[in-house]
Amino acid sequence: MLDDIDTRLLASLQQNAHLTAQELGEVLNLSASQAGRRRQRLEAEGYIQGYAARLDPGRIGLTVQAFIQVQLSSHGPDQSTGFARLIRTRAEIVSAWTMTGDADYLLRVYCADLPALNRLIHEVLLPHPTVARVQSQIVMDQLKRDAPLPT
Numbered sequence: 001m002l003d004d005i006d007t008r009l010l011a012s013l014q015q016n017a018h019l020t021a022q023e024l025g026e027v028l029n030l031s032a033s034q035a036g037r038r039r040q041r042l043e044a045e046g047y048i049q050g051y052a053a054r055l056d057p058g059r060i061g062l063t064v065q066a067f068i069q070v071q072l073s074s075h076g077p078d079q080s081t082g083f084a085r086l087i088r089t090r091a092e093i094v095s096a097w098t099m100t101g102d103a104d105y106l107l108r109v110y111c112a113d114l115p116a117l118n119r120l121i122h123e124v125l126l127p128h129p130t131v132a133r134v135q136s137q138i139v140m141d142q143l144k145r146d147a148p149l150p151t
């Protein structure tokens with residue numbers, strides 16, 4: 001179970017993962033060693049899964065963000081496993097979800113340009129033997145960046 005201090009620690013790290021134990025201790029009103037031990041425990045228990053830098057897609061040449069809905073023609077375990085394997089091999093696909101409703105999968109992708117998105121759809125996704133239908137939506141503007149999880 002998380003107590004109030006754990007919750008505040010997680011919220012603080014979501015805002016700035018570079019906080020030192022000393023800085024965390026100041027925020028949480030704990031000693032640096034207590035704050036450090038709490039962080040280590042939350043890491044060991046899997047509450048904190050890792051630390052990563054958040055990059056600006058445009059600055060690194062990824063100018064097109066899109067969401068792609070994929071509908072499979074059949075839904076057996078072999079088909080799902082094969083499609084999931086394909087998703088894991090493509091760097092452009094940064095996240096994927098299984099869905100209820102018309103689409104079986106929702107993919108979030110970043111591509112260098114529209115031709116790259118077109119190649120992903122027409123040369124990778126549509127030729128997959130279990131894919132029946134693909135529908136894409138190109139992001140015009142992102143109004144809110146991926147936010148920290150509510151704690």
